Amino acid sequence: MKHLQRPRIVTEIPGPKSRELWKLHERYITKSLGMDNEIFVEEAQGALLRDVDGNVYIDFAGGIGTINAGHCPPSVVEAAKKQVERLIHTGYQVVPFEVYVRLAEKLCEITPGSFEKKVLIINSGVEAVENAVKLAIHYTKRPIIIAFENAFHGRTRLGMALTSKVRPYKLGFHAYLYNLDRYPYAYCYRCRYGLEYPSCGLRCLHAIEEGFAVRYAAEETAAIIAEPIQGEGGFIVPPDDWFPGLRKICDEYGIVLIDDEIQAGMGRTGKMFCVEHYGVEPDIITVAKSIAAGFPVSATIGKAEIMDSPQRGGLGTTFGGSPVSCVAALETIKIIKDNLAHAQKIGVTIHKRPIIIAFENAFHGRTRLGMALTSKVRPYKLGFHAYLYNLDRYPYAYCYRCRYGLEYPSCGLRCLHAIEEGFAVRYAAEETAAIIAEPIQGEGGFIVPPDDWFPGLRKICDEYGIVLIDDEIQAGMGRTGKMFCVEHYGVEPDIITVAKSIAAGFPVSATIGKAEIMDSPQRGGLGTTFGGSPVSCVAALETIKIIKDNLAHAQKIGVTIHKRLREMQEKYEIIGDVRGKGPMAALELVRDLRTKEPADEETKKLVETCTKKGLITLRCGIYDNVIRILVPLIIEEELLNIGLDILEESLKEII
Template sequence: MRKQFAHVKTPLPGPKAKELLDRRHDVVPHGVSYGTPTFVESAKGALLKDVDGNQFIDFAGAIGVINAGHSHDKVVSALQDQAGKYIHTGFNVMMYDPYIEFAEKLAALAPGHFNKKVMFLNSGAEANENAIKIARKYTDRQAIVSFTGGFHGRTLMTMSLTGKVKPFKYEYGPFAPEVYHAPFPYNYRRPEPMNEDAYTDYLLNQVENFFITEVDPSQVAAFIMEPVQGESGFIIPNKKFVQRVYELCKQYGILFIADEIQTGFGRTGKYFAMEHYDVEPDLITVSKSMAAGLPISGVIGRQEVMDGANTGELGGTYCGSPLGCRAGLAVLEVMEEENLNDRAVVIGEKVMEKFGEMYDRFDVIGDYRGLGAMCALEFVKDRNSKEPDQALTGQVLKEARERGLVALKAGVHDNVVRLLMPLVITDEQLDEGLEILEEAIDAALVSAKV
């Protein structure tokens, strides 16, 4: 295919990017990582342009933040209008109606046939922190159960909830107390010769035994679960597992928190990924794509649960900023007008079809999986042993960047390429990006043999 959209004019980093990169290393700490050694100049839809004139197809979407696309006209217009009126008053000082309107719309969209209330915050981690606070306050219990492989943030509590050590937790202890980790199904890496159904039953038995060996259910305030584990490589649990965990929560008076920070707002083909499992969470945390790049997050929950906290116990200076709320309202309009949930399904079908072709061609692909437009390739050294190939994964991403495609690494073993392209991507851009990814695998394999 002749490239129409990806134009890399100079090796990365280019001269302007190199100068900025040197300055970056002088002033930004090493702990703040970067995936692409260049700097953006402009972005629109699913395309990025850097300071040296290179153009990239974006399969990363700012780690799942740009479902509605970069600088969508409707979002830009809403921000310009809001900035001309007022930028911030502090919702707990003088309130503003975009907060109320956005909360009303999210409460109506979220799964659950019960009355809901919504509060806004700044980041995904802060949303999860507050969901834990709300759960503990309502239940008058302390223990929280998350899952192995899960990622919930980098603050003390959310780092404690996270089920992967490096790079998120290593040498950052001690962690928050009364946090426990239950097993989560990773079907590709299930023990042989178990089939998926037997594996699910085995894990569910472990979860039930968890209440005997780890923590009594009477002490547990909440379980927190990602509908699809993001940082761990798009690990998709089956419906039976999710529903049984939910049933256990109901049985013991435990709240069920759905971390929809990466899966929400159309990524899996629905507003909320938990809709795939026919589960009605007590609390839902949201962020990332809810405002097309503006820093805002939220907790959506049962009215009686959300009202368990007393006045002044929840909130923060910038929580639910007017700009974030206006951007969020614009995103919901875009999602409805452009049918982005349906578009995510179409994108996912195209990606998975191409992944199937790649799987047949490259025996270094151990598994490919996806839910809607949340799709991933897992690289291994050998399909029989399933030994992860981190080095090849990194080289594939490097080769992709040099050809004008930006994508992300993930996985418990850092051996997964995950795709989070904007849902407004055109068919032509999507096809070209997938062709580049295939070329990158080819080139990485050649490089590995040298």
């Protein structure tokens, strides 16, 4: 494929070989998988894919945000090969190995937060999310979690609960949690309150504090989980002051702020972590996807005192932290890390509490806890009965669709204030262990909160001694142009979770937190069988190198992407909103600019049309009306523009 520089379609789509393989798929693979294409890929390099019939495509889907460093980066491949020859698996807690601790060391170094951090390396984004929430609850001794609408945090039981979108993620799975509360994200284009930013005063943020008075007490809220930009929810970008506002709420009530960087992190928005755009330091950050150039690995990074709070054996995994994935992540981080801004130090006081706060539209995983934290119902939670008595949920700073009908910044971050209000009527701040949040909500629609929202969340956590968990699984690892999305906000989380891009596709993830948090459990309180596999760890290390080295390029292509998308928005009324940070960008399609009626069928048709022209794209958002762009961060400008040309050509055909 090295000689190929552009798409090449040589057969009908799908081709004959793909059609034959699709017959096997229909015979042997569960129909529950949400398949977007019937083409079968054979080889991939950089930003190009070649299917089994010889057709070549530009990859705008990026393995659902895992290929920030590009497909098969040579340095990652070489590192993985060497690791495979040495060690594949032992189970880190059984017999430890070096690359696991090296990756943990690197994650603590690159994630926002000058406080002492510790890490748990696992396999997937949802595992990083689930562990972030578990840590926040155990450490604070609070039950309630707040998540956001339009969020996507995974497909496990807890992941579905946190995820907002009902269909297809949750329908029929009964994934509800008694201790989960949900609020609107700062979706300004579709404001839930019918307001306009900034005159709304961040109404969606204030709703969280209001909820503390009528839904769950702040004292019972352990964490707020939010994506810095909602990914699956529609690449929803909150106002810049929304995340700071979320940080403020967490600081005030001692709630853990969890920044889900799984899709928006690892340079995706032009910063290593999307939350850096907002100057917020989450308590916990989750990373995955692009952290290791496609190797399956993820991580939860948080304040040490949070990370160490569980008893020995309280955390665990079989494949988590695979040596190959870890080494890939390390290499990827090296690539992404260049030119990363230094995180600012923000102190947080944590107490033993049960409540976790998460957000509407959030997605934090597919385990039981992951489902509880996740906001979107279908397909993530329906039928799984994933409920948590100690989870509270508030609207995310989804300014485009404000839950309060307000406009940012006149709203005064209403959605953030709602958390503190909720401490009076829902859960007490004194019982709130953590707030978990994605710096950009991924599955919820790439929802980007205002830059001051995450800092506001940090402030709340600081004020009330709540652990701030930053879920960087989708937004982290350079996805937004910073290593971790939360860096956009200048916030230091207490715990950070990472996965997805951490090891270039190897199954590995991590929970990184302050040392006092990470070390708080008794010996054996945390553990895993496959977690931190040598193969996954080495893959993650190599992937991190790639992402670090290409961070400046990621920022550059981010400018190009947003310029082109804005130009399209001016020409085509079907584009209601353009949002994102850096190369983590999205288009929300609507049938009417005034009513903002979701153009879901048109979006589906656009994806199909793009594929036939040689461009792979993905839908997300509560209404499946958002086209998210997750190009490999190493893509060349020429190829990027060819892909954007195809996107525009396809857009013309479907309207």
